[in-house]
Amino acid sequence: MRGLHISKDRLARTCKASLVALLSLALASCRGSVLDPLGPVGADDATILIDATAIMLAIIVPTILLAFWMAWRYRASNTKAEYLPNWSYSGRIEAVVWSIPILTIMFIGGVIWIGSYKLDPFKPLPSKNPPLEVQVVSLDWKWLFIYPKEGIATVNQLVVPAGTPVHFSITSASVFNVFFVPRLGSMIYAMPGMVSQLNLKADRPAVMFGQSSHFSGDGFSDMQFQVRSVPDAEFAAWVQTAKSGGKVLDRAAYAQLARQSQHVKPYTYASADRKLFDAVAMQHVPPGPGPEPENPGHAGREVSTGGHD
């Protein structure tokens, strides 16, 4: 008996400890998640996510409890509960049963309507300073960021000034991808032959990660990029450094870049062809070539060089 008590006690303590560990893990996980936004777009997205959850929890928690209570109250062994073997209709209950979801959805519908217009990714953000223009091209399997005004470009690395809105024009050179920086908010597709737009802002300096959120082939898992929001002065200095040395992004360099490669380390181009983005988006340059097997006679098994050539 004593032994049993101890083990019960220990069990309870283990349970409590693991619960605490789980909770602190959950709290720690909030940091850096979409619920820990760094800019106005992410903050508004997250608010809507949380509000909509709260509205629905208010309905579904009682519903779940009602279901379990009903099954328990009217269990066959409970002789105290009344048995109504033919009861199968009640106009009043029907009215309530249709009204609850309809009212909830009308409420959510309002959130959808207002939220969709307010957070349309194409809509410019209100700001005193003019937005920074960044052109984004998704390639197999890396991101190209062109700063048309500054005349520079980067691969797998995005540097933006904190406090200034950024206007992204996004296209793809080959297959679909999604441009997504979780802590800045809204994601949007990068699509060949189309230009999507996205307006984001980082409120303060930080280092974040960005990724592709749409599967695009073998090198997809490494389509990550570092995002740094920096003070204005540091941004200007960074642009100067980038300009001072490095490769030139002309059409020939682009053709080489468009070939498949994986796990590409970030680097910058000292100068970039200012018409390149439009040429890619309008498909005036050929699309990414896709896999280039060493042995074209391979039997149906797709062999990509994985970019290690």
Next chain:
Amino acid sequence: MFGKLDWSAIPISQPIPLITSLVIILVMLGVLGLVTIKGWWPYLWREWITTVDHKRIGVMYGLLGVVMLVRGFTDAIMMRTQQAVAIGEAQGYLPPEHYNQIFSAHGTIMIFFAAMPLVIGFMNFLVPLQLGVRDVAFPTLNSVSFWLTASGALLVNASLFLGEFARTGWLPYPPLSEAAYSPGVGVDYYLWAIQISGVGTLMTGINFVTTVLKMRCPGMSYLRMPMFTWTAFASSLIIVAVFPILTATLAMLTLDRYVGWHYFTNTAGGNPMMFMNLIWAWGHPEVYILVLPAFGIFSEIFSTFSGKPLFGYRSMVAATLFICIVAMMTWLHHFFTMGAGAAVNTAFGISTSVIAVGTGVKIYNWIFTMYGGRVRLTVPMLWSLGFIFTFVIGGMTGVLLAVPPADFLVHNSMFLVAHFHNVIVGGVVFALFAGLEFWFPKAFGFRLHEGWGKAAFWFAFVGFWVTFTPLYIVGLMGMTRRLQHVVVAAWAPWLYISVAGVAILVVGAIVQVIQLLVSIRDREKLRDLTGDPWDGRSLEWATPSPPPFFNFAVMPNVEGEEPYWGIKLRAVETQQLSPEPKYEPIEMPVNSAVGFYTAFFASVFGFSMIWYIWWLAIVALVAAYAGFAWFAWRDVHEFEVPVEEVARVDRARRAAREVFLTQLARQEATP
């Protein structure tokens, strides 16, 4: 001679698919050998392969679905373990070109070859029985449908051993799926497998729409049909409406790949957006094709085990048809993040969440079915209550995803993965297990073991939540789906917990198998002698277990909702069965090999198209077509069951019912 096919198609350098496929081939050869040695071929040919009996076809659909469920589950185990070991610099044990095939195969197999066959299997087994008729409208077509589905499953699994499967995800989005970016045979395997099985599914839809519209027994008006039949009908209507879209879309992609057309290519005016719209115009209704019959299964179970009619039957019918129609108006929510603009996103966000009205009504009606009932907490009932909990939460996260600004944060994330497993596992798979427990005695004549069944439920339920709750969390942390390896270390603990959940699910699956084995061992003890083991309410429980091949000796005459419940009440009240009817000979459709024959050549056709073996493709297509022609010119299509046979079978049923009646009377006397 053999197109693209040569020895390099066999994955010699990849041990996992190689060993797996060798084991599968050995097992298959073993089974075939055993069947040959035991001399079971004539029996299998006569009673199963050429059968046109809807119950047998339903069982075969179920068997196919279960085997594919195991295959899909194996893929799932590999995906979860790969992501848990490939963190940081580690690359795990599955390289991208293999991992990408696994998640594509997992989705394709689970939807097309596990969930669909299982759902259609239940429809096959139950709809004619519940309608009080002897077969579906087109019994031979039904057999063709089944065999074409099996043919598709065969092709998908052949890709394990010869060549590769698609590496594009379960929906092959162009331009990734175009020849320029996926030159291998993987996408072609996908296309032909889905095209062939899709024809089968479309014919099933036509068959069941016709059956429900034209084949009800006397007195079975629309508003007397059991809820499962209603949902099967709604599901079939959706199949007829949207499967042609799937076929057309995949045909366009096929033309792009095979003859260099430009429907969805990057160049020459192709537009990949068109594919997204078309595929989801099929893809979203598809989930309702699966979930509506699941709702039907739960409706039958809640009513039967509460000992009451379904609450708000007409309201349930209305909600079903409401879902059936609105399901086709929501597809765009799969790409809110493609920049359609605020107005379009608003319209589709609202239309999507409106579906929750229909499902919400259903949830409340099930709850009020239990009100004032005598709820027996049997295994099917446990699955049903587990379903309410799981599905309501899955519905909530679904409505969250329907709110465009929220979707902008979690589109394509692990949150989405958790959501759709929440509704498809919690909704469809729980329903299939509940239905299996519930109708197993009807199909096989004995019940499944209760204790092992309860254990299986608890493992599945707990395992499900331990697996998918962490995925919701990593989704909110920004983790996208389909990553072959992950670089963010903070995600790791949640991925480990998820693997622990998979381990619990594996135990659950083993417990299910044990339950089946124990039940087969104890089948005499679990035998259902009455044909009505659960105190049922619809017509299938009026037949013996298992039912005779002609289902009903005399067509029932329905006089109200819940026809069998009415017959039973009258028998208990009057203390006697209705007088013995006047038996007449019955016309039943003859067996036909056309389904098996056509599917065989369809498989050969698909295989030759995949490997560019043009001459064989032509031969197979002509042979398959010849099968149809041969069938169309048949002289004999029905045979007569002699009146003595009908009387003998039905008298045995009546004798069992007499015994049952005295048992019921004794129960009434001692409450």
